[in-house]
Amino acid sequence: MNDKKPNITQPKKQQTIAPKNIDEAMLLFQQDNITATKSTKNPFFKSTYASLEEVMKACDHGNKYGILYGYQSRVTETGNLIIIATATHVPSGTSKELPVPCLVPNLHDPQKLGSAITYAKRYALQALFALPSEDDDGNKASGITVPTGKVQPKQPQSSNKGDFA
Numbered sequence: 001m002n003d004k005k006p007n008i009t010q011p012k013k014q015q016t017i018a019p020k021n022i023d024e025a026m027l028l029f030q031q032d033n034i035t036a037t038k039s040t041k042n043p044f045f046k047s048t049y050a051s052l053e054e055v056m057k058a059c060d061h062g063n064k065y066g067i068l069y070g071y072q073s074r075v076t077e078t079g080n081l082i083i084i085a086t087a088t089h090v091p092s093g094t095s096k097e098l099p100v101p102c103l104v105p106n107l108h109d110p111q112k113l114g115s116a117i118t119y120a121k122r123y124a125l126q127a128l129f130a131l132p133s134e135d136d137d138g139n140k141a142s143g144i145t146v147p148t149g150k151v152q153p154k155q156p157q158s159s160n161k162g163d164f165a
Contacts, residue, residue: 017065019089021089022067022088022089022094022095022096025065025066026062026065026096026129029067030130034059034061036050036055036058037050052118056125059129059131066092067089068087068088069086069087070086071083071086071121071124073102073117079107081101081102081107081113081116081117082099083100083117083124085097087129096128097128098124100123100127102117102120
């Protein structure tokens with residue numbers, strides 16, 4: 001009888017890099033080339049975009065580098081709502097934040113307010129984590145559309161005076 005044990009090689013453990021602060025953690029996150037999946041459909045523009053849930057799922061990858069993300073909100077002196085995306089490197093306590101205005105014509109309409117908050121959260125988090133994005137549903141908010149549903153970029157106003165004084 002052969003009592004030899006089979007020669008099984010153990011998988012190598014991945015080397016864990018411990019970032020010292022939020023900047024190092026964000027660098028490692030970016031090196032992972034994480035993107036938010038654009039699977040939510042915008043029927044008005046016949047396009048897709050990354051939903052808030054998809055953006056959050058992409059940002060979850062930062063947890064392995066000690067990045068905790070979240071939101072704060074603030075109302076300005078003029079009554080405007082600001083959504084602030086935050087990313088904190090938990091081990092060091094260092095953080096970054098990005099405020100985005102939450103523009104709603106009527107703050108007393110809960111449906112419109114909820115939509116505006118979701119929109120602001122999504123764009124603030126995408127910008128804070130430098131996630132690739134495609135401006136789909138922002139087209140309607142900008143008011144710049146043509147009959148085909150495609151966005152027409154604003155043209156700079158020209159003057160006959162020239163650019164220099």
